[in-house]
Amino acid sequence: xxxxxxxxxxxxxxxxxxxxxxxxxxxxxxxxxxxxxxxxxxxxxxxxxxxxxxxxxxxxxxxxxxxxxxxxxxxxxxxxxxxxxxxxxxxxxxxxxxxxxxxxxxxxxxxxxxxxxxxxxxxxxxxxxxxxxxxxxxxxxxxxxxxxxxxxxxxxxxxxxxxxxxxxxxxxxxxxxxxxxxxxxxxxxxxxxxxxxxxxxxxxxxxxxxxxxxxxxxxxxxxxxxxxxxxxxxxxxxxxxxxxxxxxxxxxxxxxxxxxxxxxxxxxxxxxxxxxxxxxxxxxxxxxxxxxxxxxxxxxxxxxxxxxxxxxxxxxxxxxxxxx
Numbered sequence: 249x250x251x252x253x254x255x256x257x258x259x260x261x262x263x264x265x266x267x268x269x270x271x272x273x274x275x276x277x278x279x280x281x282x283x284x285x286x287x288x289x290x291x292x293x294x295x296x297x298x299x300x301x302x303x304x305x306x307x308x309x310x311x312x313x314x315x316x317x318x319x320x321x322x323x324x325x326x327x328x329x330x331x332x333x334x335x336x337x338x339x340x341x342x343x344x345x346x347x348x349x350x351x352x353x354x355x356x357x358x359x360x361x362x363x364x365x366x367x368x369x370x371x372x373x374x375x376x377x378x379x380x381x382x383x384x385x386x387x388x389x390x391x392x393x394x395x396x397x398x399x400x401x402x403x404x405x406x407x408x409x410x411x412x413x414x415x416x417x418x419x420x421x422x423x424x425x426x427x428x429x430x431x432x433x434x435x436x437x438x439x440x441x442x443x444x445x446x447x448x449x450x451x452x453x454x455x456x457x458x459x460x461x462x463x464x465x466x467x468x469x470x471x472x473x474x475x476x477x478x479x480x481x482x483x484x485x486x487x488x489x490x491x492x493x494x495x496x497x498x499x500x501x502x503x504x505x506x507x508x509x510x511x512x513x514x515x516x517x518x519x520x521x522x523x524x525x526x527x528x529x530x531x532x533x534x535x536x537x538x539x540x541x542x543x544x545x546x547x548x549x550x551x552x553x554x555x556x557x558x559x560x561x562x563x564x565x566x567x568x569x570x571x572x
Contacts, residue, residue, distance in 0.1 A: 287568070292353065399513070403511075
């Protein structure tokens with residue numbers, strides 16, 4: 249990093265204003281205001297996420313206990329209205345907690361995460377779902393092919409379609425916005441898109457069925473949600489890094505491929521693991537193996553991304569303080 253005069257009209261990476269002098273870090277230029285912000289943590293993000301993930305665990309236990317204690321008629325059918333409420337509640341808790349914690353800690357958040365949340369929901373219904381199920385007929389094809397083809401189909405069609413849709417939202421809505429001022433904002437925006445995207449997918453699943461079972465249906469909603477949040481965490485990490493440093497040309501591509509592969513693999517594995525063998529000629533269904541995979545993957549990814557982001561920010565701060 250160095251102060252330097254410029255006649256090339258360099259612009260601040262965050263606000264875009266033309267700079268008479270520039271502050272540089274890894275070939276990204278900043279004004280005096282935003283130079284001290286890009287390596288800070290978005291504190292409400294981690295707290296709101298941990299709170300909501302804790303709610304998912306509590307909800308899981310509640311569904312398991314309720315399935316044992318509730319009358320049989322309530323176990324077998326949960327009406328669509330209740331199913332929709334179950335599908336949207338975790339996302340609402342996350343978005344409300346994000347802004348509430350931000351207000352309590354005097355950490356200013358822009359309305360952009362809400363916009364991205366809504367846009368993620370709309371695109372999942374208006375673009376992704378019609379493409380995969382009305383044009384490609386992916387569900388019919390996957391249901392009639394081999395296990396290896398199901399895996400590749402989930403990765404190449406499901407995984408890449410979902411991931412590139414989420415990426416496009418952030419790239420064209422948030423990337424050039426002055427609200428995108430920190431590395432960790434990339435994770436926040438990707439999670440906001442993933443919450444809206446996955447919640448609408450779950451809502452449409454409930455509407456299609458008309459009703460779901462208390463345990464199996466609810467656990468499927470949580471499984472699907474965890475898969476897309478895992479995808480969003482990976483995507484957000486690479487976007488946040490690329491926004492604020494001149495990474496190699498392949499860096500973001502690797503992140504997109506990794507997120508898409510994880511998404512497709514988890515969608516395939518969470519379904520395949522739920523099929524259990526009862527005998528040589530009979531098979532059954534259990535929602536627990538797929539749920540364990542998706543929740544374990546989410547916990548591991550969240551811990552890894554949070555640790556990497558905090559370490560990267562700490563190293564950047566130490567380096568800049570040393571130069572100063």
